[in-house]
Amino acid sequence: MANTILQAAGFLLGLIGVAAVIAATVMNNWSTTDRQGNVVTSVYTYKGLWQDCEVSTSGFTECRPLYGILGYSGGFVLTCQFQAVRALMVVSVVMGVISCGISVFSLKCIKMGNTEVSTKAKMTLTAGIMFLVAGLCTIIGASVYANQIVASFVSTTYNNAYNNAYNNAFNAGMEMGGNGMANTYTFGPALFVAWVAGGFLLLGGVLKCVAFKGMHESAPTYNTIAYKVQVKPADEGGERGTREQKHV
Numbered sequence: 001m002a003n004t005i006l007q008a009a010g011f012l013l014g015l016i017g018v019a020a021v022i023a024a025t026v027m028n029n030w031s032t033t034d035r036q037g038n039v040v041t042s043v044y045t046y047k048g049l050w051q052d053c054e055v056s057t058s059g060f061t062e063c064r065p066l067y068g069i070l071g072y073s074g075g076f077v078l079t080c081q082f083q084a085v086r087a088l089m090v091v092s093v094v095m096g097v098i099s100c101g102i103s104v105f106s107l108k109c110i111k112m113g114n115t116e117v118s119t120k121a122k123m124t125l126t127a128g129i130m131f132l133v134a135g136l137c138t139i140i141g142a143s144v145y146a147n148q149i150v151a152s153f154v155s156t157t158y159n160n161a162y163n164n165a166y167n168n169a170f171n172a173g174m175e176m177g178g179n180g181m182a183n184t185y186t187f188g189p190a191l192f193v194a195w196v197a198g199g200f201l202l203l204g205g206v207l208k209c210v211a212f213k214g215m216h217e218s219a220p221t222y223n224t225i226a227y228k229v230q231v232k233p234a235d236e237g238g239e240r241g242t243r244e245q246k247h248v
Helices: 001-026 080-104 117-171 190-217 232-247
Strands: 031-033 043-046 052-056 061-065 185-187
Touching: 001 117, 001 190, 052 185, 061 232, 080 117, 080 190, 117 185
Parallel strands: none
Antiparallel strands: 031 043, 031 185, 043 052, 052 061
């Protein structure tokens, strides 16, 4: 009974994790414009794995797709780390979907012909390992993207502070305004969805592996005994028949 509950719980957590990974992968707000210190802005920008979008004050949204493996975004080649994040998320989605399919057929409450408990236990272990790998890919991909945001934020903040100090000193005696601040980006909702999805996948994989251990230990073992049939020689039987005829 406990193994069945662990199996079902692992499957449900994995299913939720896969749905969240798919949602995070297609979302366009992995990073968003940081409005702190710059409340009044004419354009609000958010970026995803496949599109960069801008929202104007009029409410009009314009999205620019990022094409191909060596796609371009605003004239700049996509970085290798960005491509790695894409690949990790796609691998996570594929492995998650496959493991969900395996999990369905490995449930003890579903009968498939004369499938033995040991076979279902192996399927459960396979699904659990795939859930674990998918969860690791999701968390690693989201963490790499978050690291890029942090590095860009620090670099942009430092450059903005330096430019502001230079512009203030240069424009002090000329009564000129304006600054050259660049947009800074912060974590978007899709990043948190990806991290939560990775946690669900890891937890589902662990429960699947624990269920496999219980199913493997409770699997029935069949002890076979070999019997050797003794066959009498043909000559002995013929001699006995001859003796019986003579006796008659």
